[in-house]
Amino acid sequence: MNNRIIITYGQDLWKMTRDVLNESELGKIIPKGSYIGIKPNLVLAKPSSSGATTSPVIVSALIEYLNEHGHNNIVILESSWIGDSTKRSFKVCGYEDVSKKYNVPLFDIKQDTYTIKSFNGMDMEISDKLLSLDFLINIPVLKGHCQTLVTGALKNMKGCLSDREKRRFHARGLHKPIAYLNKIIKQDFILVDGMCGDLDFEEGGNPVQMNRIFCGTDPVLIDAHIAETIGYKPHDVEYIQIANDIGVGSSDIDNAEIIVLSKDESIAKPSSSRKVQKLSQYVNAKEACSACYANLIRALARLADEGLLYRFKNNPILIGQGYKAVKGSGIGIGQCTSGICKNVAGCPPSTTAIIDFLKNL
Numbered sequence: 004m005n006n007r008i009i010i011t012y013g014q015d016l017w018k019m020t021r022d023v024l025n026e027s028e029l030g031k032i033i034p035k036g037s038y039i040g041i042k043p044n045l046v047l048a049k050p051s052s053s054g055a056t057t058s059p060v061i062v063s064a065l066i067e068y069l070n071e072h073g074h075n076n077i078v079i080l081e082s083s084w085i086g087d088s089t090k091r092s093f094k095v096c097g098y099e100d101v102s103k104k105y106n107v108p109l110f111d112i113k114q115d116t117y118t119i120k121s122f123n124g125m126d127m128e129i130s131d132k133l134l135s136l137d138f139l140i141n142i143p144v145l146k147g148h149c150q151t152l153v154t155g156a157l158k159n160m161k162g163c164l165s166d167r168e169k170r171r172f173h174a175r176g177l178h179k180p181i182a183y184l185n186k187i188i189k190q191d192f193i194l195v196d197g198m199c200g201d202l203d204f205e206e207g208g209n210p211v212q213m214n215r216i217f218c219g220t221d222p223v224l225i226d227a228h229i230a231e232t233i234g235y236k237p238h239d240v241e242y243i244q245i246a247n248d249i250g251v252g253s254s255d256i257d258n259a260e261i262i263v264l265s266k267d268e269s270i271a272k273p274s275s276s277r278k279v280q281k282l283s284q285y286v287n288a289k290e291a292c293s294a295c296y297a298n299l300i301r302a303l304a305r306l307a308d309e310g311l312l313y314r315f316k317n318n319p320i321l322i323g324q325g326y327k328a329v330k331g332s333g334i335g336i337g338q339c340t341s342g343i344c345k346n347v348a349g350c351p352p353s354t355t356a357i358i359d360f361l362k363n364l
């Protein structure tokens with residue numbers, strides 16, 4: 004089903020998941036006796052209603068479906084973003100309950116060992132648990148991202164790295180390493196939680212009800228569809244274009260077969276907010292990590308609400324690993340800018356810490 008995407012709309016998440024799985028015949032695609040990994044997006048400890056994380060209902064419906072088709076050797080694996088505990092995410096996002104109910108173990112990739120793999124001369128530390136799997140099912144959330152515009156199947160694989168490697172990904176500019184990572188790791192099946200993803204931030208807080216679930220086997224095609232759903236062309240998103248060019252999959256969404264199982268006419272098509280672009284004009288970012296950058300953007304949104312952004316019009320705020328060796332005057336966010344005269348500490352600093360800092364300058 005490489006050039007196919009199966010999609011359904013509605014509000015009954017359990018039924019929708021079962022419907023797309025039945026249509027895909029996933030049970031027959033997976034070789035008997037496979038060790039199956041389920042990789043949700045639990046970027047931080049917030050419930051799926053926040054627009055940040057994969058709903059445990061989808062994962063529960065998937066596990067029941069797999070069990071019914073004779074697949075019982077399953078693990079749920081994830082690593083939350085830098086600064087957040089995966090174990091806390093498992094608990095807050097409802098995955099401890101899923102684990103107990105179906106007797107499926109949870110695996111924290113932050114506690115794993117790693118093997119260095121490389122593509123095109125770029126080394127990266129990959130989870131050994133991930134590498135031990137026979138079949139990988141990826142369940143990203145359809146949502147926006149303040150640095151890469153969108154996040155979906157390709158970027159969700161970043162949770163299969165060590166934290167040290169995640170930092171290096173940001174230093175390398177995100178797009179190329181995300182594409183290369185997907186040349187190293189093969190995801191076998193993708194089921195997208197498109198119920199209420201955030202349109203601006205990967206950590207949620209601005210969920211938009213989209214009421215759709217879709218699946219496929221080509222992560223590039225899936226992400227091309229996600230990009231279009233949010234209001235971008237696939238080539239607007241650099242890592243989708245690179246992944247297409249190096250043969251991870253095809254972004255040719257115009258020639259894809261889109262099978263719609265059921266429609267929900269009452270749901271408006273989402274469009275991405277441009278709010279982030281407006282706020283980012285006050286920032287000079289160089290290789291900033293997502294959590295850090297997102298916290299700053301959110302802090303600026305709060306300052307905008309209070310009419311305080313004018314203070315930074317001619318004094319841009321510095322953030323990111325590219326400032327590690329820089330010393331001098333200015334305003335710096337996070338430990339990487341500790342050489343900057345006015346600085347807030349933390350890796351990453353919290354949104355509230357940034358707000359307090361900026362307000363009291």
Ligand code: SF4
Nearest residue numbers: 292295337338339350
């Ligand atoms: S301070 Fe921010 S940009 Fe620097 S490593 Fe920490 S999270 Fe990343």
